[in-house]
Amino acid sequence: MNKSFSVVLALFFLAQLVSAQSMSNQEMEKKIDEILNQLTLREKVDLCHAQSKFSTAGVARLGIPEIWMSDGPHGVRGEINWNDWGYAGWTNDSITAFPALTALAASFNPELSYEYGFALGEEARYREKDILLGPGVNIYRTPYNGRNFEYMGEDPYLASIMVVPYIKGVQKNGVAACVKHYALNNQEHDRHVIDVKADDRTLHEIYLPAFKAAVQQGGVWSLMGAYNQYNGQFATHNKVLMNDILKGDWNFDGVVVSDWGSTHSTMEAALNGLDIEMGTFTNGLTFSMNFPYHDYNLANPFYEKIKSGEIPESVVNDKARRILRLMLRTNMNPNRPLGRMNNQEHSDVARKVATEGIVLLKNENNFFPLKETKGLTIAVIGENATKPMTIGGGSSELKAKYEISPLAGIQNRFADATILHAMGYSSGPSAYGRVIESPLNQDSLFQNAVETAAKADIVLFVGGLNKNFQQDCEGGDRISYDLPFNQNKLLKAVLEVNSSVGVVLVSGNAVAMPWLKDVNAVMQAWYLGSEAGNAIADVISGDVNPSGKLPFSFPININDNAAHSFGEESYPGVNKTQEYKEGILVGYRWFDTKKIKPQFSFGFGLSYTTFAYSNMQTDKKAYGKDDEVKVSFTLTNTGNVAGAEIAQLYVSDPKSSVMRPVKELKGFDKVMLQPGESKEVSITVPVSSFAYYAVDSKSWVVEPGDFILQVNSSATDNQLKKKIKVN
Structure with missing residues (x-):
């Protein structure tokens, strides 16, 4: 029997037998051995690094497919160009946008988390993705972190319970979830260089449990390394995190993927657990082809060090084995379902997560729900009533098929009322990594909002943060705990002309509330995706009784937060180094132990009943x-x-x-x-x-x-x- 025929025969039997459901681990490893024996050293190395922005190479001569990845803890990102971050301009890649993970965590509903993951996995499968880059389970340590909206709050137990069904739901579709960012990536400021000093107890009790649950209970098939350093070594190829804990203590059998630009060393990447390298030397941005993919750390330099004997071939064999195992679970699994996208069931799941995640924080004199609105004039004030929130925010931005704004949801639900709208302020357009000032006249917007509020019976102030840089956005942290764009001043002026005011906060982070005692009601609405406006209207109207609870504490002042209370050495760090001086006292653990009263506590949320x-x-x-x-x-x-x-x-x-x-x-x-x-x-x-x-x-x-x-x-x-x- 000639060699080429034996390969074809082996892959034929592979196609007949491989299935994530039916193949035993022993059978799977035997099939991987058969394939490994047919691969050249170059082919094994080429499995370990990117060939484009979001893919890795297959082995065409053996029929081994490429691996395709997509951003998307909250939805599958639009198609990106091969060599740059521009959108490819497809017309068939618009998707259902699901609520951000803060909203999912606020639901405290693991069954709903599975529905969320399954629907998202169906969309990823339909888009022919093999790895979905999510969920994120980094712990909420500071309200300034630009990516808190992507995570599941301050408590490791809550995050652990909610992440497991999400992963199982995604992977039921033959798509690998990729839990991220492992580990201690709890701020965006200096994220590429910051060296985090955390003691072992803090690491294991606070920052690792959700990752451990993802691996040992969720059976996650891939994991993404973080940008930051931990104790002087970059997290993506950190010996303690990757070899000792993840692949040692936890026995992780999946694939470690670098974050885009988080790999810094061929030797460390090879020996300390990284399996697939993405986006190197460019922070994910390929500015030219002077540094092509074959020059990545796990490409030609890796190949040469194996050939010279400096790195044993067993190292690449382990990486190739893990990658093939992932393929047998995903794109080489003949029993993989086909997926679906943008169907009614997915919209229903998005709306259910959104309504269950909304948290009612204050409701004086039963301001909500708005029951009898016929003939009333309702002023909806605030840019967030109309600003799209599925775009922006960094890598989690989405190309949604539709997005119901809060204003549209309110208009549709309260058709018997007169609905007025005024922006009040303008944040300017979204741009990754920089702030662009709005060309609109802020004074005119302010005055118009106050005049509009004076005409109304009820004011719904829809404010908060947004997905612009230095708000809830990747690549940078917030610069203030206050509401941005003069919203505090605007609220004060609105209250002077109308005392019947309810606030709807659209954000993924806690904010200061100096106006709290003066408003009638406050509702935390998060970023709710395609069904945002409908879900907000569901709760405002009382069609849905709010049941969400806060997945993190709201401090009154920023220095009441544990990380901020110790000064710059704790946050944001000094000389690219920071020490987690609060240790295990994160979130409510800090407020309890130090007897500090929060504005709103972890787990808090009101209802329309008692x-x-x-x-x-x-x-x-x-x-x-x-x-x-x-x-x-x-x-x-x-x-x-x-x-x-x-x-x-x-x-x-x-x-x-x-x-x-x-x-x-x-x-x-x-x-x-x-x-x-x-x-x-x-x-x-x-x-x-x-x-x-x-x-x-x-x-x-x-x-x-x-x-x-x-x-x-x-x-x-x-x-x-x-x-x-x-x-």
Whole structure:
């Protein structure tokens, strides 16, 4: 039998047998061995680096396909040119834009997270993508981080619970999710050079759990390295992060992809766990072909070092094996579904995520919902009422088939009212990496908004941030905690002429609220994608009862935030180095321990109904370290409308040999109740989750003694409490 025929035969059997569902790991590894034996050294190396902006080479002579990637934690990005970041001008790449991951996290609904991931995976599959570059699970450390809107909040447990079903939903379609940015990429300022100093306990308790869950529970097929350094070595080829933890302790069997421009060394990339290198030397921007793809660190330099014996061939074999394994799960899996795009089901999922993610923060005198609006004049004030939010923001920007603006949603829902609109301010056009001033006259916009507000019965101020540079945008952090573009001044002027004002904040970050006591209501609306306006109108009208809870704390002042409280050495860093001086006290852990009152706490969110908690029980009074604790209680809807409540279980260790936060989230349940209805709710948590990370032994330790279990409606609102003993 000649060699070429044997290859064809091997690939024939591969096509017959390979399937992510039916092929055992042993069979898969055997097939990978067969393919590896047919590859030349050059072909193996060429699997390990980009051939275009968003693809890597296949092996044409063997029928091994290229790998195609796309940005998109919230939707599949429009098609990009081969060698530059310009859009390719396709007419068939407009997609459904899903809400940003802050909104998904605010839903506290893992089942909905699966629906989100599955719908997004279907769209990626239809667009013939093999790797979807998302989700992001970097922890919310500072309200200034330009990419917080892409992530799942400040709590590692919440992020862990929400990321797993998202990954499973995407990968059900034969598309690899790519969890990012691993690790400690918690700011955009100096992201390419900043050296993060975080102690091991902080790393393992706060910044790694969601990645660990993605790998060990979500079975994620790929992972993206981060730009920043960790303890003096770049994260994308950091020995501790990649070799020791990810591929060692966690036994990750997937592919590590560099962020675009995050690779700096052939030797470190080769030996410290990077598998596919994208965008090198250009920060993702190829300015000329003087540095083509074959000069990447894992291209010709890698090939030459293997040939010379400086790097053993086993190194590239491991990378090729991982890449082929990913292919067998995606583009070489004959049972892969075909995908779908822009169907009604996807729009429905986007709208459901949006409505469940909206958080009602204040509702004085039941300002919301707006029930009787016939004959009323409603002034909708603010640029965010009409500004598209699917474009801009950096790599997560989308080419949406449609986007319902807040103004359009309000106009459609309240057709019996007179709707007026005034921008009030103009932020200018979106441009990546720079701020472009608006050509519009700001004074005229301001005055027109005040005059419009004076004519109305009700004012809906739709403000917040946007996707422009130095707002919620990749490549730079915010420069102020205040609302930009004189919105505070505008709100004050509006309140002087109309006291009936509700604020709808469109943002992915907390903002200062010096006007909070003066407005009637505040609604946190996030970036909600294609169905944004419809979802906002659903909640404003009361067609949907808000049930979202904040996935991160809102400080009153920026220096109340833990990272900012320690000065520049902690954020944004000094001399390209920063120290996470707050350690494990991130978010509500900081506010609790330091007894600082937040503006709004983690887990907080109002409803149009009310809930009562009672009768807390545990299945035992004492537990062993391998046991599970079953907590039960009664939850009652004591109001007049149906609604969902998110009950949160926090655990405290009041007497510990190490410093511990006052409490930590360890469980939650979202419960739907009709008016007057009661349900017994059970939340089960393993005693092992009570552990802290012991640095000396590099292990998780549950100390014996008393633990306090709290059932809360938010991090600051305790409803029920019970003590248990751990032996």
